[in-house]
Amino acid sequence: xxxxxxxxxxxxxxxxxxxxxxxxxxxxxxxxxxxxxxxxxxxxxxxxxxxxxxxxxxxxxxxxxxxxxxxxxxxxxxxxxxxxxxxxxxxxxxxxxxxxxxxxxxxxxxxxxxxxxxxxxxxxxxxxxxxxxxxxxxxxxxxxxxxxxxxxxxxxxxxxxxxxxxxxxxxxxxxxxxxxxxxxxxxxxxxxxxxxxxxxxxxxxxxxxxxxxxxxxxxxxxxxxxxxxxxxxxxxxxxxxxxxxxxxxxxxxxxxxxxxxxxxxxxxxxxxxxxxxxxxxxxxxxxxxxxxxxxxxxxxxxxxxxxxxxxxxxxxxxxxxxxxxxxxxxxxxxxxxxxxxxxxxxxxxxxxxxxxxxxxxxxxxxxxxxxxxxxxxxxxxxxxxxxxxxxxxxxxxxxxxxxxxxxxxxxxxxxxxxxxxxxxxxxxxxxxxxxxxxxxxxxxxxxxxxxxxxxxxxxxxxxxxxxxxx
Numbered sequence: 001x002x003x004x005x006x007x008x009x010x011x012x013x014x015x016x017x018x019x020x021x022x023x024x025x026x027x028x029x030x031x032x033x034x035x036x037x038x039x040x041x042x043x044x045x046x047x048x049x050x051x052x053x054x055x056x057x058x059x060x061x062x063x064x065x066x067x068x069x070x071x072x073x074x075x076x077x078x079x080x081x082x083x084x085x086x087x088x089x090x091x092x093x094x095x096x097x098x099x100x101x102x103x104x105x106x107x108x109x110x111x112x113x114x115x116x117x118x119x120x121x122x123x124x125x126x127x128x129x130x131x132x133x134x135x136x137x138x139x140x141x142x143x144x145x146x147x148x149x150x151x152x153x154x155x156x157x158x159x160x161x162x163x164x165x166x167x168x169x170x171x172x173x174x175x176x177x178x179x180x181x182x183x184x185x186x187x188x189x190x191x192x193x194x195x196x197x198x199x200x201x202x203x204x205x206x207x208x209x210x211x212x213x214x215x216x217x218x219x220x221x222x223x224x225x226x227x228x229x230x231x232x233x234x235x236x237x238x239x240x241x242x243x244x245x246x247x248x249x250x251x252x253x254x255x256x257x258x259x260x261x262x263x264x265x266x267x268x269x270x271x272x273x274x275x276x277x278x279x280x281x282x283x284x285x286x287x288x289x290x291x292x293x294x295x296x297x298x299x300x301x302x303x304x305x306x307x308x309x310x311x312x313x314x315x316x317x318x319x320x321x322x323x324x325x326x327x328x329x330x331x332x333x334x335x336x337x338x339x340x341x342x343x344x345x346x347x348x349x350x351x352x353x354x355x356x357x358x359x360x361x362x363x364x365x366x367x368x369x370x371x372x373x374x375x376x377x378x379x380x381x382x383x384x385x386x387x388x389x390x391x392x393x394x395x396x397x398x399x400x401x402x403x404x405x406x407x408x409x410x411x412x413x414x415x416x417x418x419x420x421x422x423x424x425x426x427x428x429x430x431x432x433x434x435x436x437x438x439x440x441x442x443x444x445x446x447x448x449x450x451x452x453x454x455x456x457x458x459x460x461x462x463x464x465x466x467x468x469x470x
Contacts, residue, residue: 016043018192019228039192070210073259074170077115080268080277081108084239084252086260089116089171089212093259094203096177096232097252098217098225099241104250104270105216107142108241109173110135111274112214114144116171122148124169128155128179142274155189157182157198164205174202176216178226190218195227203234232256243270247364249284250275251303265304282421284363285310295383298394298423299375300414301367307410307417309394311362312372314379316355324354330361331376332368339377339399343384346403347377347447351384370398371408374427374450387454394418395427395450403447405429415439427453 016023017040022033028040073088082088089095099105110125117123123146127135132153139145150167154160157180164172174180177198181189185197199215206213215235218226225232232238236258243250252266267281278284286298286309295314300307312331319325328336336359343349359376361367367376374397382389396414398406407429415426419436426435427450430443444450 014043015040017041071259074116074121074212076112078108078112078277079279080266081112081252084254084257084264084266085237086257086264089214090236090259091170091210091212092207093237094199094206094213094215094235095237095239096215096217096225096235097239097241098219099243100219100223100245102245103241103243104268104275105241106130106135106175107138107270107275108250108252108268109175109214109216110139110144111142113171113173114139114146114149117146117148119148121170122150122167123171123173124150124152124163124167125173125175126152126154126160126163126180127175128153129176141272144274155179155181157201161201161205164209164211168209169211171212171214172202172206173214174216176218177202177231178218190226192228195231199231199234244364249278249281249364253304263304265306267303267306282309282417285361285365286421287311287362292388292391294386294388295379297375297379297382297389298418299367299372300394300396300418301365301369301372302410302414305413307414308365309418309421309423310365310367310372312367312375312379313360313362314376314383315358316352316380316383319354319356325356325358327356327358328360330364330366331359331372335368335370335373336376336380338401339373339380342399342401342403342447343377343381347381347451349381349384352380355384357383369408370406371396371414373397373399374405374444377447378427378450378453381451381454385454390425390453390455392423393425393427393453394423397427397429397444397450399447405444405446405450407431415441 014023014025015027017031017033019036019039020031020034022031030037031039071090073090075082075088097105097109113123113125132151135151152163160180177195178190180198181194182197185193187193202213220226238256240253240255241250242253248269248271250268250270254262254264267278268275269278297312298309299312300309340352344352375395377399378389378395396408396411398408400406411428411432412434416436418426419439425440427442427444430445432441432443435441
């Protein structure tokens with residue numbers, strides 16, 4: 001009599017989620033642990049292993065005896081990028097630069113590659129998205145030609161590692177990590193397993209060689225970095241490249257930085273000849289006029305620790321449809337709607353509800369912090385009454401639903417930047433602290449006091465209410 005042979009647990013296939021590591025004995029289309037689709041793959045039953053004690057590569061030392069000279073940052077040649085990185089690139093550091101298509105990532109990194117190259121510091125630029133001739137054309141356009149800058153077009157990880165052995169660079173730039181694949185790993189380039197393997201191999205090589213590495217990463221339609229979240233944990237620095245493709249301004253923000261702060265923001269201007277850093281970008285966000293125009297108000301926003309003077313514009317017209325339009329550009333629609341409600345209820349401006357309202361910023365800057373509330377409200381009130389605000393006026397403050405003007409951080413730095421650019425009158429919340437000498441500051445506690453700066457016809461451009469300080 002034949003005895004049926006049962007399948008042992010060792011022969012039974014197992015399945016694991018490549019995103020979070022959850023395991024199961026049967027395939028599922030969606031991982032119940034991390035809720036990711038299509039990440040459950042067959043990998044075989046795990047074998048029970050123990051790790052024996054091995055030989056240490058370097059002995060442990062007291063932390064005070066560790067040599068820090070090998071971790072000294074080297075300048076990239078681009079001051080604005082050095083500001084965000086915390087002084088430059090540290091040998092062995094791996095930096096992930098992510099941004100939307102066409103924002104200027106490749107242009108900036110090609111400029112960095114040329115400026116960082118030197119007789120003692122070779123740079124290897126590996127492109128997986130373009131041919132070598134296409135990158136050379138861009139290099140000619142932005143004048144990024146150097147004898148110590150090496151260029152290769154590869155999509156195979158083993159070939160990239162071979163170029164590292166041949167060139168022995170001090171800086172590697174890979175554009176992009178989603179286009180390179182390892183033949184040892186199943187899956188298409190850009191998949192989670194491939195991105196994890198490519199990034200892990202390059203990180204290990206960077207640490208062993210003391211080579212700085214810049215990885216270009218794609219973003220999803222939601223603006224998040226594509227690929228496994230583990231990629232952001234593995235690298236040392238994560239930079240976000242932001243900007244409207246219809247505007248000249250580009251911002252580089254530090255999302256993660258093991259070698260410095262994430263409060264710094266780098267400002268760049270994209271033009272036909274390439275991309276250049278802007279040490280003083282406030283001029284991009286202002287419109288200089290001889291006469292004041294209704295519906296405009298200036299504010300000072302903080303991008304990281306850098307104060308920037310920006311202009312808010314508003315326009316109100318009679319609506320031709322039952323539901324008036326509410327259009328914003330560079331401003332959060334929800335905050336503009338809140339300011340409209342506060343003006344109507346607390347400021348007693350009833351004409352806004354039945355009019356089309358358009359609000360925008362100048363120069364492509366995006367204002368999302370609450371400190372711009374007061375400027376938005378005054379621009380809307382000025383447009384509704386068709387009355388311009390006083391010249392050389394900036395407004396700083398958060399506006400609450402009760403109509404109160406709340407204090408914000410960095411008021412002194414904001415006022416100093418406004419005064420440096422020639423603005424002599426400011427509306428701020430109460431108790432602003434030390435103010436620049438020669439600047440007139442009016443403290444306002446609520447929207448009623450703030451709206452009093454709107455001059456009547458023929459009245460002098462000076463606030464009637466509120467507390468003045470000089």
